[in-house]
Amino acid sequence: MPQYKLIYFPVMGRAELTRLLFAQAGVDYEDHRLASDTWPTLKPTMPTGTLPVLEIDGKRVAQSQAIARYVAREFKLAGDNNWEMAQCEQVLETLVDITTDMVPMFTEKDEAKKAELKTSIYEEKTKTKLKYIENMLAANGGDYFVGKKCTIADLGLLNIVDRIQLVTGNDLKDFPKLVAHKEKVSKEPRIAAWLEKRPKTPY
Ligand SMILES: N[C@@H](CCC(=O)N[C@@H](CS)C(=O)NCC(=O)O)C(=O)O
Known part of the structure:
Protein backbone atom coordinates (compact mmCIF):
# COMPACT_ATOMS: atom_id res chain seq x y z
CA MET A 1 0.00 0.00 0.00
CA PRO A 2 1.44 3.45 -0.91
CA GLN A 3 2.06 6.09 1.74
CA TYR A 4 -0.54 8.83 1.44
CA LYS A 5 -0.12 12.35 2.80
CA LEU A 6 -2.97 14.83 2.39
CA ILE A 7 -1.77 18.42 2.82
CA TYR A 8 -4.32 21.15 3.56
CA PHE A 9 -5.16 23.95 5.95
CA PRO A 10 -6.68 23.12 9.37
CA VAL A 11 -10.28 23.12 8.13
CA MET A 12 -12.65 20.70 6.39
CA GLY A 13 -13.00 22.81 3.22
CA ARG A 14 -11.81 21.35 -0.05
CA ALA A 15 -10.02 18.40 1.58
CA GLU A 16 -12.95 16.92 3.45
CA LEU A 17 -14.35 14.80 0.62
CA THR A 18 -10.97 13.07 0.29
CA ARG A 19 -10.86 12.54 4.07
CA LEU A 20 -14.34 10.95 3.88
CA LEU A 21 -13.15 8.70 1.04
CA PHE A 22 -10.08 7.53 2.98
CA ALA A 23 -12.36 6.90 5.97
CA GLN A 24 -14.85 4.86 3.94
CA ALA A 25 -12.02 2.89 2.32
CA GLY A 26 -10.48 2.19 5.72
CA VAL A 27 -7.10 3.37 4.42
CA ASP A 28 -4.48 5.05 6.61
CA TYR A 29 -3.06 8.40 5.50
CA GLU A 30 -1.30 11.34 7.04
CA ASP A 31 -3.84 14.14 7.53
CA HIS A 32 -1.32 16.97 7.43
CA ARG A 33 -2.90 20.27 8.50
CA LEU A 34 -0.57 23.22 7.88
CA ALA A 35 -0.05 26.08 10.26
CA SER A 36 -0.84 29.13 8.09
CA ASP A 37 2.57 30.77 8.69
CA THR A 38 4.30 27.84 6.93
CA TRP A 39 2.22 28.22 3.74
CA PRO A 40 4.11 31.10 2.01
CA THR A 41 7.30 29.01 1.95
CA LEU A 42 5.54 25.89 0.72
CA LYS A 43 3.26 27.54 -1.85
CA PRO A 44 5.85 27.81 -4.67
CA THR A 45 6.71 24.13 -4.28
CA MET A 46 3.14 22.92 -4.93
CA PRO A 47 1.92 21.93 -8.44
CA THR A 48 -0.69 24.73 -8.66
CA GLY A 49 0.37 26.90 -5.70
CA THR A 50 -2.81 25.86 -3.91
CA LEU A 51 -4.01 23.24 -1.44
CA PRO A 52 -5.15 20.54 -1.04
CA VAL A 53 -2.31 18.42 -2.39
CA LEU A 54 -2.07 14.66 -2.07
CA GLU A 55 1.32 12.98 -1.89
CA ILE A 56 1.41 9.36 -2.99
CA ASP A 57 4.78 7.90 -2.06
CA GLY A 58 6.13 11.45 -2.38
CA LYS A 59 4.53 12.22 -5.80
CA ARG A 60 2.25 15.24 -5.64
CA VAL A 61 -1.15 15.85 -7.21
CA ALA A 62 -3.14 19.07 -6.72
CA GLN A 63 -6.78 20.09 -7.33
CA SER A 64 -9.31 18.80 -4.81
CA GLN A 65 -11.55 17.15 -7.40
CA ALA A 66 -8.66 15.35 -9.11
CA ILE A 67 -7.46 14.13 -5.72
CA ALA A 68 -10.86 12.93 -4.53
CA ARG A 69 -11.65 11.16 -7.81
CA TYR A 70 -8.20 9.50 -7.84
CA VAL A 71 -8.73 8.20 -4.30
CA ALA A 72 -12.29 7.07 -5.15
CA ARG A 73 -11.08 5.11 -8.18
CA GLU A 74 -8.21 3.55 -6.24
CA PHE A 75 -10.59 2.21 -3.59
CA LYS A 76 -13.55 1.26 -5.80
CA LEU A 77 -15.76 4.10 -4.59
CA ALA A 78 -16.40 5.53 -8.06
CA GLY A 79 -18.91 3.05 -9.49
CA ASP A 80 -18.23 -0.26 -11.20
CA ASN A 81 -17.66 0.98 -14.77
N1 LIG B 1 -9.48 24.46 -7.73
C1 LIG B 1 -8.63 24.29 -6.59
C2 LIG B 1 -8.73 25.52 -5.71
C3 LIG B 1 -7.73 25.42 -4.59
C4 LIG B 1 -7.76 26.62 -3.68
O1 LIG B 1 -8.19 27.74 -4.05
N2 LIG B 1 -7.23 26.40 -2.48
C5 LIG B 1 -7.13 27.45 -1.51
C6 LIG B 1 -7.62 26.93 -0.15
S1 LIG B 1 -9.29 26.35 -0.23
C7 LIG B 1 -5.68 27.85 -1.34
O2 LIG B 1 -4.78 27.08 -1.58
N3 LIG B 1 -5.47 29.09 -0.89
C8 LIG B 1 -4.14 29.58 -0.60
C9 LIG B 1 -3.50 30.25 -1.76
O3 LIG B 1 -4.08 30.33 -2.87
O4 LIG B 1 -2.36 30.72 -1.57
C10 LIG B 1 -9.03 23.01 -5.83
O5 LIG B 1 -10.20 22.62 -5.90
O6 LIG B 1 -8.15 22.40 -5.22
Whole structure:
Protein backbone atom coordinates (compact mmCIF):
# COMPACT_ATOMS: atom_id res chain seq x y z
CA MET A 1 0.00 0.00 0.00
CA PRO A 2 1.44 3.45 -0.91
CA GLN A 3 2.06 6.09 1.74
CA TYR A 4 -0.54 8.83 1.44
CA LYS A 5 -0.12 12.35 2.80
CA LEU A 6 -2.97 14.83 2.39
CA ILE A 7 -1.77 18.42 2.82
CA TYR A 8 -4.32 21.15 3.56
CA PHE A 9 -5.16 23.95 5.95
CA PRO A 10 -6.68 23.12 9.37
CA VAL A 11 -10.28 23.12 8.13
CA MET A 12 -12.65 20.70 6.39
CA GLY A 13 -13.00 22.81 3.22
CA ARG A 14 -11.81 21.35 -0.05
CA ALA A 15 -10.02 18.40 1.58
CA GLU A 16 -12.95 16.92 3.45
CA LEU A 17 -14.35 14.80 0.62
CA THR A 18 -10.97 13.07 0.29
CA ARG A 19 -10.86 12.54 4.07
CA LEU A 20 -14.34 10.95 3.88
CA LEU A 21 -13.15 8.70 1.04
CA PHE A 22 -10.08 7.53 2.98
CA ALA A 23 -12.36 6.90 5.97
CA GLN A 24 -14.85 4.86 3.94
CA ALA A 25 -12.02 2.89 2.32
CA GLY A 26 -10.48 2.19 5.72
CA VAL A 27 -7.10 3.37 4.42
CA ASP A 28 -4.48 5.05 6.61
CA TYR A 29 -3.06 8.40 5.50
CA GLU A 30 -1.30 11.34 7.04
CA ASP A 31 -3.84 14.14 7.53
CA HIS A 32 -1.32 16.97 7.43
CA ARG A 33 -2.90 20.27 8.50
CA LEU A 34 -0.57 23.22 7.88
CA ALA A 35 -0.05 26.08 10.26
CA SER A 36 -0.84 29.13 8.09
CA ASP A 37 2.57 30.77 8.69
CA THR A 38 4.30 27.84 6.93
CA TRP A 39 2.22 28.22 3.74
CA PRO A 40 4.11 31.10 2.01
CA THR A 41 7.30 29.01 1.95
CA LEU A 42 5.54 25.89 0.72
CA LYS A 43 3.26 27.54 -1.85
CA PRO A 44 5.85 27.81 -4.67
CA THR A 45 6.71 24.13 -4.28
CA MET A 46 3.14 22.92 -4.93
CA PRO A 47 1.92 21.93 -8.44
CA THR A 48 -0.69 24.73 -8.66
CA GLY A 49 0.37 26.90 -5.70
CA THR A 50 -2.81 25.86 -3.91
CA LEU A 51 -4.01 23.24 -1.44
CA PRO A 52 -5.15 20.54 -1.04
CA VAL A 53 -2.31 18.42 -2.39
CA LEU A 54 -2.07 14.66 -2.07
CA GLU A 55 1.32 12.98 -1.89
CA ILE A 56 1.41 9.36 -2.99
CA ASP A 57 4.78 7.90 -2.06
CA GLY A 58 6.13 11.45 -2.38
CA LYS A 59 4.53 12.22 -5.80
CA ARG A 60 2.25 15.24 -5.64
CA VAL A 61 -1.15 15.85 -7.21
CA ALA A 62 -3.14 19.07 -6.72
CA GLN A 63 -6.78 20.09 -7.33
CA SER A 64 -9.31 18.80 -4.81
CA GLN A 65 -11.55 17.15 -7.40
CA ALA A 66 -8.66 15.35 -9.11
CA ILE A 67 -7.46 14.13 -5.72
CA ALA A 68 -10.86 12.93 -4.53
CA ARG A 69 -11.65 11.16 -7.81
CA TYR A 70 -8.20 9.50 -7.84
CA VAL A 71 -8.73 8.20 -4.30
CA ALA A 72 -12.29 7.07 -5.15
CA ARG A 73 -11.08 5.11 -8.18
CA GLU A 74 -8.21 3.55 -6.24
CA PHE A 75 -10.59 2.21 -3.59
CA LYS A 76 -13.55 1.26 -5.80
CA LEU A 77 -15.76 4.10 -4.59
CA ALA A 78 -16.40 5.53 -8.06
CA GLY A 79 -18.91 3.05 -9.49
CA ASP A 80 -18.23 -0.26 -11.20
CA ASN A 81 -17.66 0.98 -14.77
CA ASN A 82 -17.13 4.07 -16.90
CA TRP A 83 -20.87 4.82 -17.09
CA GLU A 84 -21.20 4.67 -13.32
CA MET A 85 -18.18 6.93 -12.93
CA ALA A 86 -19.87 9.41 -15.28
CA GLN A 87 -23.00 9.22 -13.13
CA CYS A 88 -20.89 9.95 -10.04
CA GLU A 89 -19.24 12.87 -11.83
CA GLN A 90 -22.59 14.30 -12.89
CA VAL A 91 -23.45 14.60 -9.19
CA LEU A 92 -19.98 15.84 -8.21
CA GLU A 93 -19.87 18.58 -10.84
CA THR A 94 -23.28 19.83 -9.73
CA LEU A 95 -21.92 19.93 -6.17
CA VAL A 96 -18.88 21.88 -7.41
CA ASP A 97 -21.30 24.38 -9.00
CA ILE A 98 -23.12 24.72 -5.66
CA THR A 99 -19.81 25.28 -3.86
CA THR A 100 -18.73 27.89 -6.42
CA ASP A 101 -22.03 29.73 -5.95
CA MET A 102 -21.30 29.89 -2.20
CA VAL A 103 -17.87 31.56 -2.53
CA PRO A 104 -19.20 35.15 -1.99
CA MET A 105 -20.46 34.04 1.43
CA PHE A 106 -16.85 33.46 2.42
CA THR A 107 -15.29 36.48 0.74
CA GLU A 108 -17.85 39.12 1.84
CA LYS A 109 -16.43 41.04 4.81
CA ASP A 110 -19.56 42.98 5.79
CA GLU A 111 -21.52 40.81 8.22
CA ALA A 112 -24.95 42.17 7.23
CA LYS A 113 -24.27 41.59 3.53
CA LYS A 114 -22.88 38.15 4.32
CA ALA A 115 -26.14 37.25 6.08
CA GLU A 116 -28.14 38.49 3.07
CA LEU A 117 -25.99 36.43 0.72
CA LYS A 118 -26.65 33.28 2.75
CA THR A 119 -30.35 33.67 2.01
CA SER A 120 -30.21 35.05 -1.53
CA ILE A 121 -27.68 32.54 -2.87
CA TYR A 122 -29.73 29.70 -1.42
CA GLU A 123 -33.01 31.02 -2.84
CA GLU A 124 -31.66 32.06 -6.25
CA LYS A 125 -29.06 29.39 -6.97
CA THR A 126 -28.63 26.50 -4.53
CA LYS A 127 -32.27 25.39 -4.42
CA THR A 128 -32.51 24.78 -8.16
CA LYS A 129 -29.34 22.70 -8.15
CA LEU A 130 -30.39 20.69 -5.10
CA LYS A 131 -33.64 19.89 -6.89
CA TYR A 132 -31.66 18.41 -9.79
CA ILE A 133 -29.58 16.44 -7.28
CA GLU A 134 -32.75 15.17 -5.63
CA ASN A 135 -34.04 14.01 -9.02
CA MET A 136 -30.78 12.13 -9.67
CA LEU A 137 -31.14 10.33 -6.34
CA ALA A 138 -34.78 9.46 -7.01
CA ALA A 139 -33.90 8.16 -10.49
CA ASN A 140 -31.71 5.49 -8.88
CA GLY A 141 -34.32 4.47 -6.31
CA GLY A 142 -33.54 7.00 -3.57
CA ASP A 143 -30.94 5.09 -1.54
CA TYR A 144 -27.69 5.74 -3.40
CA PHE A 145 -26.86 7.84 -6.45
CA VAL A 146 -25.14 5.05 -8.37
CA GLY A 147 -25.65 1.30 -8.16
CA LYS A 148 -26.56 -0.19 -4.81
CA LYS A 149 -23.75 1.04 -2.61
CA CYS A 150 -22.08 4.13 -1.27
CA THR A 151 -19.85 5.94 -3.78
CA ILE A 152 -18.02 9.26 -3.98
CA ALA A 153 -21.32 10.81 -5.12
CA ASP A 154 -23.02 9.90 -1.83
CA LEU A 155 -20.05 11.13 0.20
CA GLY A 156 -20.00 14.31 -1.87
CA LEU A 157 -23.64 14.99 -1.06
CA LEU A 158 -23.11 14.30 2.64
CA ASN A 159 -20.24 16.78 2.55
CA ILE A 160 -22.20 19.55 0.79
CA VAL A 161 -25.36 19.16 2.87
CA ASP A 162 -23.16 19.33 5.96
CA ARG A 163 -21.38 22.43 4.55
CA ILE A 164 -24.61 24.27 3.71
CA GLN A 165 -26.05 23.51 7.13
CA LEU A 166 -22.88 24.56 8.92
CA VAL A 167 -22.12 27.73 6.95
CA THR A 168 -25.63 29.10 6.40
CA GLY A 169 -27.51 27.64 9.37
CA ASN A 170 -30.17 26.46 6.87
CA ASP A 171 -31.54 23.07 7.99
CA LEU A 172 -32.55 22.27 4.37
CA LYS A 173 -36.09 21.40 5.31
CA ASP A 174 -37.03 21.99 1.64
CA PHE A 175 -35.06 18.82 0.87
CA PRO A 176 -36.01 16.14 3.41
CA LYS A 177 -34.87 13.32 1.09
CA LEU A 178 -31.39 14.80 0.81
CA VAL A 179 -31.18 15.35 4.57
CA ALA A 180 -32.33 11.73 5.11
CA HIS A 181 -29.71 10.56 2.63
CA LYS A 182 -27.02 12.48 4.53
CA GLU A 183 -28.16 10.93 7.79
CA LYS A 184 -28.12 7.43 6.31
CA VAL A 185 -24.64 7.80 4.81
CA SER A 186 -23.44 9.33 8.09
CA LYS A 187 -24.32 6.03 9.73
CA GLU A 188 -22.04 3.94 7.50
CA PRO A 189 -19.80 2.58 10.28
CA ARG A 190 -16.47 3.99 9.05
CA ILE A 191 -18.04 7.35 8.16
CA ALA A 192 -19.73 7.55 11.56
CA ALA A 193 -16.35 6.90 13.24
CA TRP A 194 -14.69 9.67 11.18
CA LEU A 195 -17.50 12.17 11.78
CA GLU A 196 -17.18 11.49 15.50
CA LYS A 197 -13.44 11.98 15.70
CA ARG A 198 -12.71 14.61 13.01
CA PRO A 199 -11.60 18.06 14.13
CA LYS A 200 -14.62 20.38 14.31
CA THR A 201 -13.98 23.45 12.16
CA PRO A 202 -16.24 26.32 10.97
CA TYR A 203 -16.29 25.20 7.32
N1 LIG B 1 -9.48 24.46 -7.73
C1 LIG B 1 -8.63 24.29 -6.59
C2 LIG B 1 -8.73 25.52 -5.71
C3 LIG B 1 -7.73 25.42 -4.59
C4 LIG B 1 -7.76 26.62 -3.68
O1 LIG B 1 -8.19 27.74 -4.05
N2 LIG B 1 -7.23 26.40 -2.48
C5 LIG B 1 -7.13 27.45 -1.51
C6 LIG B 1 -7.62 26.93 -0.15
S1 LIG B 1 -9.29 26.35 -0.23
C7 LIG B 1 -5.68 27.85 -1.34
O2 LIG B 1 -4.78 27.08 -1.58
N3 LIG B 1 -5.47 29.09 -0.89
C8 LIG B 1 -4.14 29.58 -0.60
C9 LIG B 1 -3.50 30.25 -1.76
O3 LIG B 1 -4.08 30.33 -2.87
O4 LIG B 1 -2.36 30.72 -1.57
C10 LIG B 1 -9.03 23.01 -5.83
O5 LIG B 1 -10.20 22.62 -5.90
O6 LIG B 1 -8.15 22.40 -5.22
